[in-house]
Amino acid sequence: MVSEEEEPVASELLPFLRVRQDGTVERLYNPLLAPPSLAETKTGVWSKDIIISPEVCARLYLPDLSAFAQNTSKKLPILVYYHGGGFCIESAFSTLCHQYLNTIASQANALVVSVDYRLAPEHPLPAAYEDAWTALQWVASHSTKQQNEKDEPWLHQFGDFKRLYIGGDSAGANIAHHMALRASTEKLHGGVMILGAFLSHPYFWGSKPLGTEPVTYRETSPLYKTWMIVCPGALDGIDNPYINPFVKTAPCLASLGCRKLIICVASKDELRDRGVHYHDAVRESGWEGELLIFEVEGEGHGFHIFNPETQNAKDMFKRLAEFIQEC
Known part of the structure; x- marks a missing residue:
């Protein structure tokens, strides 16, 4: 009552x-928040927090700086990362995200920009997409101008803008997908191009079941309920192109603005078949980049973030690091 x-x-x-x-x-x-560190004892990764705009901030990760003692001109691949959480929970500053990206920065030897975007329902979509694009453009803006006091010195000194990657998990993978599409129609500052994107356990949904998805599960699923909270005015509901990249009104997947793409799925994840279908749809679209898929058996959604010490998680970290290291 x-x-x-x-x-x-x-x-x-x-x-x-x-x-x-x-x-x-x-x-x-x-979420439990973790402070940034300039003396990360386990991985040697440094991190710090920065403000990009009034709406957007981020945590930056830099691998062990001792590697640059003799070669200060060495450049690193840049990963712009979008966290998961159904567009409505989690944070770039959470303990889980901090632990995960410390590992990725260390193993991939990459400079990581972990974006903290506005959350729904206070800020319904497309707010997260706009914030994600603002952060990506901010990173790219460092490629052409001389450093000034408002710029980020780590990007100027260590970032290789010819090796720019984007990636995310779950809702963050959905965001990365839309950033790759937008980059095909809107130029990034300095003509920077996205070299690669990784989509881990991407959050896509729709009214028609795919693969082994239950026929009668659509509108009772937490995935549906989440979507209706984070994008309540979405035209066509769960068949809006924001959440369903396979509908006729969605942009053609052949236009994805990156040259490499890896989709990571887990066999026990209810989104697994969507991820596999996304891979197949990109291949069939005529997209001309290098397309990969990586599946982990016996694991569920986001297992590598929640249980990072397992062998399966370590295998996934290794695969993502290899993807970012490959030129």
């Missing part, structure tokens, strides 16, 4: 959040 002072619930995504009819958002889950 609702008290006189308590607004009725309009929608909820338990155990994460609840939205009241007056628009008030109750966040029931808040």
Whole structure:
């Protein structure tokens, strides 16, 4: 029974959040945050937080600086990373994300820019996409101008803009997909091109089941409920091109603006068949880049982030590092 002072619930995504009819958002889950470090003892990776715009900030990761003691002209691949969390939870500064990207920066020997974008439902889509693009353009802007006090020195000194990568997990993989599409129609500063993209356990959905997806599961799935909270006004609901890249109204996958693409899936992930279908659809679209797929058996959604010490997680880290290292 609702008290006189308590607004009725309009929608909820338990155990994460609840939205009241007056628009008030109750966040029931808040991630544990990790501070940046200039003395990461386990990996040797340095990190720091920066502000990109009034809406967007990020955490930067730089591999062990002792490697540059004798060669300060050495350049590193750049990875612009978008975290997961259904567009409505998690953070670039969470302990899970920090631990994961320390590993990727170390193993791939890459400069990582982990983007903290605005979350729904306070900021429904396309806010996250706009923030993601702002961050990508900010990174690219460092490729052409002389360094000034407002610029990020790590990007100027160590970033190789001929090896720019984007990537993400779950909702972050969805964002990376849309950034690759946008980069095919809008130029990045300095003419920078995206060399590669990785999509891990991408969050795509739709009204028609694919593969082994249950026929009667569509609108009762947490995936559906999440989508309706983060993009409540989406035309065509779960068949909006933001969430369903296979509908006729979605941009052609042949236009993806990168030269390499890897899709990572896990056999026990309910999004597994979507990821496989995405791989096949890109191949059949006529896209001319290098297309790869990496599947891990016996694991579920985001296993490598939640259980990073397992052998399967270590194998996945190794594969992602190899992808970023490959020229």
